[in-house]
Amino acid sequence: LELAEPPAPWPVRQAAAVDESVFDLTYFYETIGFLYRRDEHELLADSPALALGGLPGGSSAIRQHTTVGTIPELHAEQCTGCLQCSAVCPDVALPVTIQEPASLLRAGIARAEKARGPFLQFGRVQENYLKLAYRIVQKDDLHQFTGLKGLAQETYRQLVELMKPADDVRQALEGEFQAILEALADVPIVRTEHFFDQFHAQQKGSGQIFSLVVDPDACKSCGLCAAACPEGALDMVPVTEEKVSELRAQRDFLLELPEVPLDFLEKLPVEDDEIRTMLPLLNRSVYYSLYGGDNAPAGSGGKIALHLVTxxxxxxMRPRIQRFIAQLDQMIETLEKNIQGQVSGSLHINDFEAFAEELSHLEKKKVDIGQLASLVVETEQRPEKLDKELLELQSRTVHELKTLREKLQEGMSGRGRARLxxxxxxxxxxxxxxxxxxxxxxxxxxxxxxxxxxxxxxxxGLMARMVESIRIYRKGKLVADGLYEPQKHEEELQTLQYQDLTEEEKALLPPVxxxxxxxxxxxxxxxxxxxxxxxxxxxxxxxxxxxxxxxxxxxxxxxxxxxxxxxxxxxxxxxxxxxxxxxxxxxxxxxxxxxxxxxxxxxxxxxxxxxxxxxxxxxxxxxxxxxxxxxxxxxxxxxxxxxxxxxxxxxxxxxxxxISANPEPEAEWVTETVALPYEEGRQLPLTPAHWAVRQLRYRKYFRYIPKKEWTPDLVPLLEYLTLPADEQRNVTPYIEVVYKKQLWRVAVAPEIAANVADRQRTWQMLQELSGIRSSLVEQLRAEAKEEMEKELAVRQAALEKEFQEKQAALESQHDRIYHQKLKERLLQLSGFPQNAQKLAMKLKDLVGGNGHSEEEGK
Ligand code: SF4
Ligand code: SF4
The missing domain is CATH 3.40.50.970 (Thiamin diphosphate (ThDP)-binding fold, Pyr/PP domains)
Structure with missing residues (x-):
């Protein structure tokens, strides 16, 4: 077959060639896929894939989408590594990673050495170079280094400045470094708080660089990633040939970097809840649980959902299968050691000739330990030393375990057993x-x-297969532990049913x-x-x-x-x-x-x-x-x-x-605060009508009402919903929306209003079911409120009465004091003594002491 150009896409390079079947991605690519990739499928002869109606998984990855339109460009200095863009890209076109700075640079060094052989001069300073690169990133608070090549160059400059090498060494070093620089791709490097600063604070030297690249072949220019970025770190820019080849180089480099293991991600001390949840997307196998390049429309919400689910x-499933494979490996190792022990213990050096003779009769070039063991039994001069039956049982078990392991590790596609x-x-x-x-x-x-x-x-069907696998596993364990007794265990193993499996065994079943x-x-x-x-x-x-x-x-x-x-x-x-x-x-x-x-x-x-x-x-x-x-x-x-x-x-x-993930879960409606030119902080309750009015498909159910038509029969939608049906018929419900910084009233069709009422009931029901709101609690609350109000009214009435009485008493007291003061002042002004008694005496003096009582004097 003619070799395909451009190079095979990454998933093809990853998948091991298996059996040249319709499910073998490598075979598919090398037979017909490359013609589709080159857009030369008119050269295609009848394809076996066409005839069988089957396709290997991930075949869409052969497609190259971006030729026109726009493509995202990252401004690394603004990026915080929140993973939002990568999570919502429907076309799996934004692979992300975290790596130590040294790991990124080592990838370039390895590439260059692969092409040119080991570097003599650079090899001597490599470790210092990598340590220095880390220090530069750590000190780069201003985010000056946003591309890998820039970091590599600056590190080299500083290293040479520190080393001050002799001219000949410097020249050799320079040549080697240039080769490394060429081998590097200028992938964005992002020093983020949660991947670098926090890690470094916990353990010096453990900071990780976040990187994200755009796969130009999978990107459909939908712009969703740019819309999702909370930092405005992604811009859509025109696609050019240079841009596409630059991005391809970055993507290939990023996908060659070491995998970020899931167990490592699990232990990361990331505090942000959302980011911690999405960390598994940094693992390549998780991210490529679905591929781009298919015929889904650009920006398909369905594909985002499917990608996150897969x-x-x-x-x-990956860790579960890996744990299971590790158990199988352990059993295989134990059994092989066992067999080896028995064989070597019973073999005599003199037997080798006969042994070699027997070996030559075997057709296969590679012989497994089981076959070897059976050969020994055949040729051994003193068979009493070997337990032939046990040896056969062990070698058969090893063979079965290895077959099972291979199915799990490679599967039909070469990428391991299907996860679902x-x-x-x-x-x-x-x-x-x-x-x-x-x-x-x-x-x-x-x-x-x-x-x-x-x-x-x-x-x-899957359950039946699962039972078969577990039967092999259980028997393998018994044999490896030396506990297998055919009479005791065989019937149990043969009658094993899915419901008999342990929870751990059932968890291995690929979900349907x-x-x-x-x-x-x-x-x-x-x-x-x-x-x-x-x-x-x-x-x-x-x-x-x-x-x-x-x-x-x-x-x-x-x-x-x-x-x-x-x-x-x-x-x-x-x-x-x-x-x-x-x-x-x-x-x-x-x-x-x-x-x-x-x-x-x-x-x-x-x-x-x-x-x-x-x-x-x-x-x-x-x-x-x-x-x-x-x-x-x-x-x-x-x-x-x-x-x-x-x-x-x-x-x-x-x-x-x-239901706590909903905004304001205790409220009936969420209220949006909008700023208008003439009014700050206007509150608008958001209803399903506000969602529907944004979509073309509901256009006929809404009408924008000019201000001159704002008549009294217009009623706010939520008020309208509280009216009896016969009153609803005489009015028009409306919602308020902000359009071009103006507040508009939009008339809502009765069908939409009915839906709003329906959604309101559904939401209330969810609130009730989750205990946030309960009709019984509401009723008790209303009764308690009524009782409290009554009690308050009684207390208020009593207080009012008490107040009035006190006021009246004070007023009368006040009158007396006032009159006394007034009288005294008047007397003072008229030249009489202030004291009443003195006045009486004075009057007595004046009238000759007759005829006036003290009371009269007053
Ligand atoms: S523009 Fe769309 S397809 Fe392209 S990377 Fe962004 S989200 Fe993915
Ligand atoms: S959404 Fe924006 S800030 Fe978050 S990782 Fe993507 S580019 Fe960076």
């Missing part, structure tokens, strides 16, 4: 995931109607996922879905919800009942009442929460449902950049409330239901 599955199996409901995700030859799903899937029923069948969209809200699919949720089957269901509001869809021709009403199906709320299934509503606008919910769902040992609000730009009449904003608005307006119901959490229904 990433959560990989995050959970999916039954895709026809339409929705299956619509874009299965278009030949671009398959972004690196796991087996089948697209059918009534996918839940298909999933049940898949699960049954049913994945679909609105099509699952009706017919057989809905019935099968309900059946699963009421069962014990560990089937997981992902529904990408785009149904929006319940609206009329025309006149019902047959019944004469007027409008046909498309009922909104609350499948997640209904599922809550099974009480035993894990149920959650998530949103692509909250990627960390969605990733956590998906992880919890994988960890849950029973059935589970995850319904995700995932806007689709074309269907909803929005731009790709508005996807996140709209999904967050759906949550803020209570159109699509978030919740997680985990029956294993706490005791009782209320403890299991968590």
């Amino acid at each position: 990433a959560a599955v990989e995050r959970e 199996l999916a039954a895709l409901e026809k339409g929705s995700i299956a619509f874009w995931s299965g278009i030949f030859p671009y398959n972004p799903l690196p796991f087996p899937w089948v697209a059918r109607e009534n996918s839940p029923a298909v999933a049940e069948g898949l699960l049954e 996922w049913v994945i679909g969209g609105d099509a699952m809200f009706s017919g057989n699919s809905l019935a099968a879905l309900q059946r699963i949720l009421h069962s014990q089957l560990p089937i997981k269901i992902l529904i990408v919800d785009n149904q929006g509001l319940a609206l009329t869809t025309g006149t019902h021709a047959n019944t004469g009942f007027g409008h046909r009403y498309r009922q909104r199906v609350e499948v997640a709320l209904n599922a809550l009442f099974s009480r035993q299934a894990f149920v959650a509503q998530g949103s692509v606008g909250y990627p960390a929460l969605l990733f956590r919910q998906a992880t919890q769902l994988v960890q849950f040992d029973g059935p589970g449902l995850l319904v995700v609000d995932a806007p689709e730009p074309v269907a909803q009449g929005i731009t790709p950049r508005q996807v996140l904003e709209l999904s967050r608005l759906a949550v803020a307006t209570r159109t699509f409330p978030l919740f997680t119901f985990n029956p294993r959490e706490g005791e009782g229904f209320q403890a299991a239901l968590d």
